[in-house]
Amino acid sequence: MALVLAVVAPLALTACSADEGAPAFVAPTQSAPEPAPASTEPLALAVTPAEAAKNQPVSTEIGTQVSGGQVQSVTMTDAAGAAVAGAMRADGTSFVPAKPLKYGKKYSATVVAVGPDGKTMEKKTSFTTMGKPSKKTGAGLYLFSDRTYGVAMPVVLEFTSPVPESARAAVERRLFVTVDPPQPGIWHWSSPLQVMYRGPQYWQTGTKITVRAALEGVPMGNGRYGDQDRLGVGNIAKEKIELIVDNATKRMQVFKNDAVVKTMPVSLGKTKTPSSSGTMVIMDKQQKTVFDTTDDPGNVDRYVVNIEYAQRLTWGGEYIHAAPWSVKDQGVRNVSHGCVNVSMANAVYLFNLTSIGTPVTVKGTERKIKPANGWTAWSVGWADYVKGSALPVPPELAALGDPQPSASALPSPSVTPTP
Structure with missing residues (x-):
């Protein structure tokens, strides 16, 4: 198992995950660093926060800057002398406490660095954390250990x-993201309200993803601070399922482990309400629901309709769902309000096959999916995706490109729609 740090990495916010079903701490650490190469540079060590610093966030890390050697140990204690658990970042730049610190409390740290000749240098510091902030920013983390994802x-x-x-x-x-088996990934800000993490290609089947969003006390801008740490676990399915919809043929291809297992007719959004093109993921599944647009004052085509086997693709209201009323149009013409209409039998089949996180690619419609209109991490290629990181991306990671041919790159089915 290897850790991937921040760069490597709205169902409503009532669906947020705090710490249920997750491990107590995702340690930002890898194996012990390699011994420092022989150097004639004298050993030097600096630590942060500065001695007697006050009003520090409860997310404070013990920063270390070493020349002519490397960090040997970091010991952190609270005002009572009790040890504070934590681990070094993989790059050795700081010690990260395993849990948020307490508000309005004093902490001390001792850092020891060692040079190639075995000589050591010790630095001590102490600081006091700030009081509880009045303005906080919450977050929703969509990973739950009792679910299996696409x-x-x-x-x-x-x-x-x-x-x-x-x-x-x-x-x-x-x-902090841990991926097992190890796979690279990058964080991408699709909007000021959303950040997402993915790799250059889909996760390997059977992958386990463990996340610590260690945001309690982190300055979030505009005088706000993170409200709490959140932990989550995502277990990726044992089979790769992918859905490809082509507007040109009005057909959906269903892939299992990159092989076509079913092709079915669909009806997409009509000209005034087109479906979005791009790669989306299923965000929610409801066997029965109600589509009600009567509260939308800007919608002249208002309706209330009972829907079965609905799988959500966008926050804007695009779904795959059963549409027995449009069976005669499926495979022939587009008549929906933007959804992917399928027959009742095909809707049941898809509902039982897919998971939240299953990719759905729609091709050839009148509009493209908008960033953050759902979980749109896959709606852009890797070269553009990495530009959304707020941290520098290592060149070797940025250069990975989009190596998979995913099923979405395969030729469309040669089907001539019935006139």
């Missing part, structure tokens, strides 16, 4: 207040 499931954090650009790098540094 291979395109991004790690999604949604915030209750906008995070300005000036605060995003600090926030991103506090987002």
Whole structure:
């Protein structure tokens, strides 16, 4: 198992995950660092916060800057002398406490660095944390350990207040992701209210993703601070399921482990209400629901209709769902309000096959999916995706590109729709 730090990484916010079903701490650490190469540079060590610093966030880390050697140990204690658990970042730049510190309390730390000749240097510091802030920003983390997700499931954090650009790098540094088996990933800000994490290709089947969003006390901009840490676990399904919808043929291809297992007719959004093109993921599944647009004053085409086997693709209201009223149009013409209409039998089949996080690619419609209109991490290629990180992306990671041919790149089925 290897840790990937912040760069490597709205069902309503009532669906937020705090710490249920998650491990107590995702340690931002890897194996012990390699011994420092021989150097003639004298050993030097500096630590932060500065001695006697006051009003520090409860997310404070013990920063270490070493030349002519490397950090050997960091010991942190509270005012009573009790040890504070934590671990070093993989790059050795700081010690991260395993839990948020307490408000209005004093802490001390001792850092020991060692040079290639075995000589050591010790630095001590102490500081006091700030009182409880009056303005906080909450977050929703959509990973629950009792669920199985599709291979395109991004790690999604949604915030209750906008995070300005000036605060995003600090926030991103506090987002720790462990992927087992190891796979690279990057965080991407699709809006001030949403940040998502994915790799250059879909997760391997059977992957386990563990996340610590260590945001309690982190300055979030505009005088706000993170309200609490959140922990989540995502288990990726044992089979790769992918749905490809082509407007040109009015057909959906269903792929299992990259092989076509079913093709079915569909009806997409009519010209005035087109479906969105792009790669989306299923965000929610409801066997029965009601579509009610009567509360939308800007919608001249208002309706209330009972829906079965609905699978949500966008916050704007696009779903895959059973539409027995449009069976005669499926495979022939588009008549929906933007949804992917299928027959009752096909809707049941898809509902039983897919998971939240299953990728759904729609091709050839009149409009493209808008960023943050759902979990849109896969709606752009890797080269554009990495530009959404608030932290520098290592060149070797940025250069990975989009290596998979995913099923969405395969030729469309050669089907001539019935006139």
